Amino acid sequence: VTFRDELAIYDPHAYEGYDGNVIVTCGGTIVRSSPEGDLFWSYRQLKFILTSPGDELHFLGHFRGEQVFAAEITQDTLALIESETSGLRDFLGKIPDTLFQLLGRAVQITDWYLGHRFCGYCGSATQQVPKERAMGCSACGKSFYPRLSPCVMALVTRGHQCLLARHGQHRTHGFYTVLAGFIEPGENVESAIRREVREEVGLEVANPTYIASQPWPFPGQLMLGFFADYDGGEIVVDGLEIDEACWFNYDNLPQVPGEFTLSGQLIRTFVERCAAARRD
Numbered sequence: 001v002t003f004r005d006e007l008a009i010y011d012p013h014a015y016e017g018y019d020g021n022v023i024v025t026c027g028g029t030i031v032r033s034s035p036e037g038d039l040f041w042s043y044r045q046l047k048f049i050l051t052s053p054g055d056e057l058h059f060l061g062h063f064r065g066e067q068v069f070a071a072e073i074t075q076d077t078l079a080l081i082e083s084e085t086s087g088l089r090d091f092l093g094k095i096p097d098t099l100f101q102l103l104g105r106a107v108q109i110t111d112w113y114l115g116h117r118f119c120g121y122c123g124s125a126t127q128q129v130p131k132e133r134a135m136g137c138s139a140c141g142k143s144f145y146p147r148l149s150p151c152v153m154a155l156v157t158r159g160h161q162c163l164l165a166r167h168g169q170h171r172t173h174g175f176y177t178v179l180a181g182f183i184e185p186g187e188n189v190e191s192a193i194r195r196e197v198r199e200e201v202g203l204e205v206a207n208p209t210y211i212a213s214q215p216w217p218f219p220g221q222l223m224l225g226f227f228a229d230y231d232g233g234e235i236v237v238d239g240l241e242i243d244e245a246c247w248f249n250y251d252n253l254p255q256v257p258g259e260f261t262l263s264g265q266l267i268r269t270f271v272e273r274c275a276a277a278r279r280d
């Protein structure tokens with residue numbers, strides 16, 4: 001997926017004859033023509049459908065060399081067409097990463113649009129700002145951009161061991177994952193890592209080292225993945241977010257998330273590094 005800085009604003013005349021790809025969303029779900037239907041609708045198909053106020057088209061970028069748009073349709077419009085809706089999570093790990101990112105982008109952009117049709121400061125109706133990804137209020141001059149929430153994810157390591165935790169929400173699945181948390185306003189990444197690890201498992205860490213990142217559109221997180229060295233303390237779980245946390249040897253891990261998650265990628269990277277170090 002390549003995202004360019006050109007932004008198109010929905011204008012029926014601008015797309016006369018255009019037959020590009022459109023991802024259709026409705027209230028956070030992906031709309032397809034049938035359960036196995038294509039994820040992309042053709043614009044030609046849609047231009048007769050996008051007639052209600054609130055049915056809007058948003059430029060997403062280029063995918064396989066073609067322009068892709070997201071169209072948010074209203075429930076009223078959805079009722080008029082033969083369609084199937086699915087949540088974004090239904091596609092997780094089942095379609096190529098780039099396509100998943102594109103779907104995530106579509107849902108986040110249309111959700112931003114839905115949430116900012118009126119100004120939160122003065123209540124006036126907003127309009128899309130030409131050439132910008134922004135909704136603007138002409139009454140008071142405020143602009144509203146899509147909001148991302150940065151999260152840190154830290155794999156705490158101690159030699160050939162790493163710290164993995166079972167979260168309350170994963171209790172039924174039994175997965176062990178990497179510690180993670182939102183960055184607070186006014187906080188930098190390094191202090192967010194130290195605070196999260198201290199709060200969740202009572203340990204001190206040092207030398208946070210950046211490994212990789214991942215957009216996580218549930219609803220708008222950007223996951224920033226780090227390794228961090230254990231630097232003291234005994235494990236004391238908070239009992240709220242974390243049920244259990246343990247050290248695991250790299251060659252004897254519990255059930256961990258798939259590699260379509262950043263948590264899974266961090267764990268795999270750690271295992272590969274330990275295995276390589278042992279070979280040397």
Ligand SMILES: [Zn+2]
Pocket residue numbers: 119120121122123124137138139140141142
């Ligand atoms: Zn306003």
